[in-house]
Amino acid sequence: MTYQIGEVLFSEEQIRKRVSELGREISRKYCGKGLTVIGILRGAAIFMSDIVRAIDPSVNVAMEFMRVSSYGNGTDSSGEVKILQDLENPVKGRNLLVVEDILDSGWTLHRLKEYLLQREPASLEICVLLSKPERRQVEVDVDYCGFVIPDKFVIGYGLDYAEQWRHLPAIHIAKPVEEAPGR
Ligand code: 5GP
Ligand code: MG
Numbered sequence: 352m353t354y355q356i357g358e359v360l361f362s363e364e365q366i367r368k369r370v371s372e373l374g375r376e377i378s379r380k381y382c383g384k385g386l387t388v389i390g391i392l393r394g395a396a397i398f399m400s401d402i403v404r405a406i407d408p409s410v411n412v413a414m415e416f417m418r419v420s421s422y423g424n425g426t427d428s429s430g431e432v433k434i435l436q437d438l439e440n441p442v443k444g445r446n447l448l449v450v451e452d453i454l455d456s457g458w459t460l461h462r463l464k465e466y467l468l469q470r471e472p473a474s475l476e477i478c479v480l481l482s483k484p485e486r487r488q489v490e491v492d493v494d495y496c497g498f499v500i501p502d503k504f505v506i507g508y509g510l511d512y513a514e515q516w517r518h519l520p521a522i523h524i525a526k527p528v529e530e531a532p533g534r
């Protein structure tokens with residue numbers, strides 16, 4: 352199965368509006384406090400860069416990144432999550448906000464949450480751009496969610512198919528292209 356860029360699910364304008372709403376919510380919660388925002392590479396890179404800029408200067412924000420793998424190049428979760436790049440600084444006693452592109456089976460965030468809680472942060476919240484509830488295998492409580500979407504594979508605004516199309520400014524549905532028979 353291969354994919355091509357399909358219809359726009361959320362436009363640049365829709366994303367911008369929703370990101371600024373989330374930024375306001377986060378700002379209200381952490382006003383006057385410190386917050387370590389942890390972006391999960393690579394899918395959340397673009398969302399992360401927009402969400403931190405939507406957080407009010409009254410919040411003392413630090414940025415960290417982690418890279419985890421759960422998928423390889425396909426579109427189905429393995430349930431196994433590997434930490435490919437860990438945090439650089441200690442997070443004990445800090446308020447953490449994990450920023451992730453999409454909550455699908457739930458395994459990535461479930462495991463990541465367990466992993467981060469072992470480090471004894473003061474608090475841990477999760478912000479996802481997208482959530483596909485129909486695909487859930489394990490429940491994960493999310494504190495901020497951009498959009499709930501149907502069970503479709505999506506690309507753009509950081510989300511890839513085999514490392515392609517992360518740079519698209521809007522979120523699109525990836526449209527399956529049937530292989531020609533006999534090839
Ligand atoms: P989970 O562990 O919740 O099943 O999967 C989370 C990861 O799967 C996401 O961080 C993302 O990398 C990938 N993923 C899940 N659904 C999609 C999708 O529709 N499009 C893309 N590009 N990646 C997805
Ligand atoms: Mg991800």
Ligand code: MG
Nearest residue numbers: 394422511512
């Ligand atoms: Mg991916």
